[in-house]
Amino acid sequence: MKRSDIVGYILLFLGLIALQVIVLNNLDLGAYIKPQILVLFILLLPIDINKSYLLLLAFIAGLTVDFLMNTNGLNTSGMLLVAFIRGLWLPKENNPRPEFNVVPSLKIKLNGKWMSYILLLTTIFHFNYFVLEFFNFKYIFRIFTVTILSTIFCIFVQWIIFKLFLQAKNR
Amino acid sequence: MGRILTFIIAYRNTFLFIILQIFSLTAIFRFHFYQKAAFFNNANAVGASINKTQTTWRNYFYLQELNENLLMQNAALLANKQDTLHSQDTANWAEKINTSNFEIIPAHIIFNTTNRPSNTFVIDKGSNHNVMVGLGVATSGGIAGKVINVYPNYALCLSILNVNTPIVMPKILELENKSGTIEWGGSNPKMAKLKGIHKYEEIKAGNHVVSSGYSINFPENIPVGTIKTLSKPGGSMYDIEIELAAHLKTDYYAYVFRNKDKVILDSIIELNQIVP
Numbered sequence: 001m002k003r004s005d006i007v008g009y010i011l012l013f014l015g016l017i018a019l020q021v022i023v024l025n026n027l028d029l030g031a032y033i034k035p036q037i038l039v040l041f042i043l044l045l046p047i048d049i050n051k052s053y054l055l056l057l058a059f060i061a062g063l064t065v066d067f068l069m070n071t072n073g074l075n076t077s078g079m080l081l082v083a084f085i086r087g088l089w090l091p092k093e094n095n096p097r098p099e100f101n102v103v104p105s106l107k108i109k110l111n112g113k114w115m116s117y118i119l120l121l122t123t124i125f126h127f128n129y130f131v132l133e134f135f136n137f138k139y140i141f142r143i144f145t146v147t148i149l150s151t152i153f154c155i156f157v158q159w160i161i162f163k164l165f166l167q168a169k170n171r
Numbered sequence: 172m173g174r175i176l177t178f179i180i181a182y183r184n185t186f187l188f189i190i191l192q193i194f195s196l197t198a199i200f201r202f203h204f205y206q207k208a209a210f211f212n213n214a215n216a217v218g219a220s221i222n223k224t225q226t227t228w229r230n231y232f233y234l235q236e237l238n239e240n241l242l243m244q245n246a247a248l249l250a251n252k253q254d255t256l257h258s259q260d261t262a263n264w265a266e267k268i269n270t271s272n273f274e275i276i277p278a279h280i281i282f283n284t285t286n287r288p289s290n291t292f293v294i295d296k297g298s299n300h301n302v303m304v305g306l307g308v309a310t311s312g313g314i315a316g317k318v319i320n321v322y323p324n325y326a327l328c329l330s331i332l333n334v335n336t337p338i339v340m341p342k343i344l345e346l347e348n349k350s351g352t353i354e355w356g357g358s359n360p361k362m363a364k365l366k367g368i369h370k371y372e373e374i375k376a377g378n379h380v381v382s383s384g385y386s387i388n389f390p391e392n393i394p395v396g397t398i399k400t401l402s403k404p405g406g407s408m409y410d411i412e413i414e415l416a417a418h419l420k421t422d423y424y425a426y427v428f429r430n431k432d433k434v435i436l437d438s439i440i441e442l443n444q445i446v447p
Contacts, residue, residue: 026229028420031286031358051184059191066198067218070282070291070327073198080195084188132199134288136334139357 005046008106012165013041013061021068024157032146035154036075038065039125040161042082043118044104047090058083074132078125085124089117098168107168118158123151202289203335219293219325222282226423236421244311273390276300276427280310281325285360285420290330292316294425297324305437306388307339307428313394313416314339314382315425326427330419331395332360341365341395342383343374350383353395353413360420363396365411370403380413387436389428 016038024035042058049057062076069075091101098109102117126147134143179186230237278300282293296302298321306318308328317338320327331338334357342350351367365380378398384391396413404410430436 022225025284028286031360034286052187055184055187055191059195062195068221070284070293072202073195076195077192077199080188080192084184132196134334134357135199135203139288142357 005106009041009045012044012106016041017065017068019157020065025069029153033149033153034130034146035150035157036078036126036129037154037157038062038075039079039082039122039154040158042079043086043121044106044108044166047096047104051087054083055080071133074129077132078128081128082121082125086117086121089113089121106166108162108166109168110162119151119155122154122158123147126151126154219281219295219322222293223295226279226281230423233421233423237423240311240418240422241424272431274301274429274431276302276429278302278308278425278427280315280423280425283330283419283422285330285332288357289333289335290360290419291319292328292330292419294318294326294328294427295324296427297322297326299323301429302326302427303429303433306430306433307386308425309389309393309428310417310419310422310425312418312422313396314389315417315419315422317388318427331355331363331415331417332419339382339389339395340385341380343368343372343398344379344381344392346372346374346378348383350385351411353380361415361418362399363413363415365398365413366408368409368411370407370409372409374398374401374409374411376401387430387433 020037024037038061041061042054045054045057058079059076062073062079065071065075066073089102091103096103098105100111100113102113108114127143130143130146130150276296278294278296280292281295282291284290284292292315294302294308302318302321304318304321308315308317314331316328316330318326319329329336329338331353332355334355337352337354339353340350341353342348349368349372351365354364354366356362356364368374376398380395380398382389382391382393382395394416396415399412399414401409401411
């Protein structure tokens with residue numbers, strides 16, 4: 001990982017926290033749309049990162065946003081889960097080609113696998129978040145509704161971020 | 172021994188994941204079942220100062236509404252002092268309550284949520300100002316929540332907008348000694364349900380729901396809300412929707428009630444194993 005990448009990831013982390021705390025929490029979209037954008041940070045951490053570091057980074061990132069939002073560990077739990085299972089979507093070979101595989105970095109070439117990677121892991125994160133937040137079987141339909149609506153909104157925000165900052169230039 | 176070590180090293184990431192996950196789940200369930208916010212909250216000095224800055228900015232956009240609320244409260248306080256008990260306006264609860272046994276600590280709400288199943292807010296008064304765990308908090312509208320965690324200068328409160336824990340035992344002002352329970356539905360921050368009122372009681376829409384005198388953390392007669400709709404379903408109880416008196420989305424000023432005998436009362440309850 002290059003030094004400029006580290007700076008980029010720190011900026012990404014701070015930017016996402018600012019977006020979550022200052023913008024998304026104050027948007028007042030009601031009780032059914034509650035997007036949690038910080039999961040994008042874990043999804044974009046580089047492919048060759050040590051898995052222990054990945055888990056620790058997820059933990060620290062989750063703690064930070066939980067601390068700012070009074071969510072008592074809901075984000076931490078989801079971030080850890082996503083960090084733990086994101087390897088299932090990543091290519092196993094040594095030199096994966098970014099055109100056809102999921103190669104997380106700060107410059108993305110979007111393809112079908114990327115879409116499913118982002119969509120599924122964002123959904124899993126939100127589902128985990130709302131199951132733990134409600135934690136009662138009588139809210140099961142509400143959990144599904146909130147998960148779906150929040151994921152759609154979150155994907156929309158992620159797409160804007162992608163268009164603004166993360167799109168790889170075509171050579 | 173060597174084998175165990177090899178095993179642990181081979182699966183070190185799984186173990187790390189499990190340990191960290193247990194840590195976060197502990198925090199979540201401590202909050203769910205014991206109303207204790209462990210380590211993930213911003214009521215301590217660092218987080219609260221961040222929130223304070225943010226709330227100062229945010230309030231700038233609500234200035235008009237805040238001013239209007241204050242104006243209403245002032246007007247109600249200045250208005251004629253008879254006939255306040257059955258007044259239509261809930262903004263003047265300060266007039267009708269018996270506060271002789273309570274110390275009232277004014278505070279500001281500096282962090283607030285209304286769209287979660289269990290909402291919390293942070294006030295800028297803490298143990299340095301005699302705030303203790305369990306004390307009741309009201310805004311200028313009505314009952315807002317109770318303190319669940321105290322720091323030297325800030326306190327974390329559980330809002331009345333939560334689906335797990337009843338904050339206050341309410342009664343209907345127009346009836347003598349009829350208490351029920353408040354249940355919040357989890358989505359609309361303005362409405363809640365009043366349960367446990369029998370069908371033979373004579374109540375109607377517009378009646379006031381206030382705190383009963385059974386709690387040591389709230390004085391009697393602080394507004395909780397007004398009855399908006401009521402219907403008679405199959406069972407023996409009314410189905411009552413109330414409109415909450417506190418506007419937790421925009422309220423900024425809060426009052427903490429500290430019962431002067433709270434320490435003694437708590438020790439009596441604990442000594443005799445009474446479940447409050």
